[in-house]
Amino acid sequence: MNIGDECIYQLRDGTPIERVRIVGVDERKKTPRYEVSFLDRAEPSKVENVPRNRLHGPWHNAQEFRRVQDGWAAISRYELTEAEDYAASHVFDVLVPTEIATLTWRPVSCAVSISDIEALDRMTGHPTQSIANAVTHFELDDELILSPAAAVTIAEHVCRKNPTPILDWLRDEEKSAREACKHGKPYPRRDDPNHRSSPEWEYQYYLEHTRPVHELLRQWAGHRAIAFYDRLAAAEAEVHRLDELVGRLLDSLKQNEIVHFAAAMEEEYEKNRITPFNVRPDIDRPLDLSEIPVRYVERRRGRWWN
Helix, strand or coil: CCCCEEEECCCCCCCEEEEEEEEEEECCCCCCCCEEEEECCCCCCEEEEEEEHHEEEEEHHHHHHHHHHHHHHHHCCCCCCCCHHHHHHHHHHHHHCCEEEEEEEECCCCCCEECHHHHHHHCCCHHHHHHHHHHEEEEEEEEEEECHHHHHHHHHHHHHCCCCCHHHHHHHHHHHHHHHEEEEEECCCCCCCCCCCHHHHHHHHHHHHHHHHHHHHHHCHHHHHHHHHHHHHHHHHHHHHHHHHHHHHHHHHHHHCCHHHHHHHHHHHHHCCCCCCCCCCCCCCCCHHHHHHCCCCCCCCCCCCC
16 A cells, blocks of 8 residues: 555444545554545544554455455354354354355354355265355355354264264363363463362363363254264273283183183184274175085995895
């Protein structure tokens, strides 16, 4: 922007825009400031010194600037709860690539910016356009900007489509929360490096902030995914427990000099282990008669009088 240019001026977000002309540049500070005159005011000759971030481009783009500002104002009317905000943010961070969609934080918290609608359709298994039609939205620089309400809907569809990473994170978080509610957590301070929170404080924090997020994420993952995940986790834990138990039994056999039997059991245990690679049925093609091995069986002779 140069001296003599007519620019868009806005005192702060949400206030009306005004037409100004740059009459000078104040470079006495590290960040330059601009001296402008307000052309549509009663006293257009009055000059004010304003920072650069209040000027929003040339005045001939004022109509487009108003459209964008109206769009942001429309989608800002919907606010997420603390649990919805945190849960949607986590799902987007873990499951949604930034080149497909992101959450924006200014000027509206948790608004959705979509760059690739087709890729998001495949990721959610749900038409993104139908989500956009149900909420307030507008277009900005070839991207589709949606209300924060869409962040919850998209996060739920993505989570339902791919729940395992979210459920893994929930398991780890709940383990950490359980330990904190039993023993507290270290919170070093400048005046007390060994400061710890109390278990009572941690449990209250869990009830008010952590638990609502976990319940919301489980709801998005769906009952079927949770039941399958819990069964799988229980099966893996039981296999690990039995593996340790078999190892202790084999060691006990060896210590009691039952070496051969212990070796045979250990070999059978390892050889017949069921893994993801052999748990499925092995389907082979039918053998031709020429491929079937022939086995000769000696016929038992009858008694001499027969």
